[in-house]
Amino acid sequence: xxxxxxxxxxxxxxxxxxxxxxxxxxxxxxxxxxxxxxxxxxxxxxxxxxxxxxxxxxxxxxxxxxxxxxxxxxxxxxxxxxxxxxxxxxxxxxxxxxxxxxxxxxxx
Amino acid sequence: xxxxxxxxxxxxxxxxxxxxxxxxxxxxxxxxxxxxxxxxxxxxxxxxxxxxxxxxxxxxxxxxxxxxxxxxxxxxxxxxxxxxxxxxxxxxxxxxxxxxxxxxxxxx
Numbered sequence: 001x002x003x004x005x006x007x008x009x010x011x012x013x014x015x016x017x018x019x020x021x022x023x024x025x026x027x028x029x030x031x032x033x034x035x036x037x038x039x040x041x042x043x044x045x046x047x048x049x050x051x052x053x054x055x056x057x058x059x060x061x062x063x064x065x066x067x068x069x070x071x072x073x074x075x076x077x078x079x080x081x082x083x084x085x086x087x088x089x090x091x092x093x094x095x096x097x098x099x100x101x102x103x104x105x106x107x108x
Numbered sequence: 109x110x111x112x113x114x115x116x117x118x119x120x121x122x123x124x125x126x127x128x129x130x131x132x133x134x135x136x137x138x139x140x141x142x143x144x145x146x147x148x149x150x151x152x153x154x155x156x157x158x159x160x161x162x163x164x165x166x167x168x169x170x171x172x173x174x175x176x177x178x179x180x181x182x183x184x185x186x187x188x189x190x191x192x193x194x195x196x197x198x199x200x201x202x203x204x205x206x207x208x209x210x211x212x213x214x215x216x
Contacts, residue, residue: 028153035156039147045136048143052167055160 006098008070015093016073023085024066031058074098078105114206116178123201124181131193132174139166182206186213 008016038051067076080086081102088103116124146159175184188194189210196211 032150032153032156035150035159036147039144042140042143045140048140048163049167051143052160052163055156055163059157059160 006070006074008073009095012094012098013070015091016070016077017068019077019086019090020066020068020073022090023080027062027085031062074101075105077102078108081106082108114178114182116181117203120202120206121178123199124178124185125176127185127194127198128174128176128181130198131188135170135193139170182209183213185210186216189214190216 035051035055038047038054042048042051065076065079077086077091078101081088081091082105088099088106091099091102094102143159143163146155146162150156150159173184173187185194185199186209189196189199190213196207196214199207199210202210
């Protein structure tokens with residue numbers, strides 16, 4: 001069975017939704033902190049444009065990353081675990097096969 | 109004579125350079141203040157992307173505006189006077205014809 005065809009039970013969808021939102025909130029909160037810190041350290045125009053470049057990259061990255069479609073969610077979670085926005089144990093409640101896949105992909 | 113063919117004396121170039129740098133510094137300093145204020149007021153992700161949009165627009169605007177070519181300088185100064193980054197009397201030392209053109213364009 002391909003990863004994109006994996007079935008999600010109602011209970012699993014609840015776990016997935018909560019984990020997704022948790023990771024998103026963490027990353028956004030960290031981004032806001034980061035932008036505030038970068039902005040308060042601005043000394044010249046170069047720093048302003050560096051902040052602009054940083055925001056351009058982040059916007060692109062976050063727009064692409066938080067994709068809540070069940071066909072790609074295994075990969076999304078693996079990426080979030082790899083980057084530290086989510087812990088594997090926060091996905092408890094997903095079936096063993098999914099957790100194994102996510103853990104394996106996160107180590108890649 | 110077309111505006112783009114106007115001659116600039118050495119003394120006028122000095123006045124022009126100083127005025128150009130003064131306006132640039134003022135606008136950049138104001139931009140930095142503005143970015144710091146906007147960043148410290150960020151409450152959520154929407155504000156982050158609004159700051160990004162603001163910086164995208166400002167970068168485009170400033171890149172285009174500060175064009176120190178003598179063929180376009182009359183227009184550049186008129187724009188800076190119109191926007192308040194430069195006072196007409198800070199251009200004293202330019203010949204009467206140039207000052208009249210700048211003042212007229214700034215009122216348009």
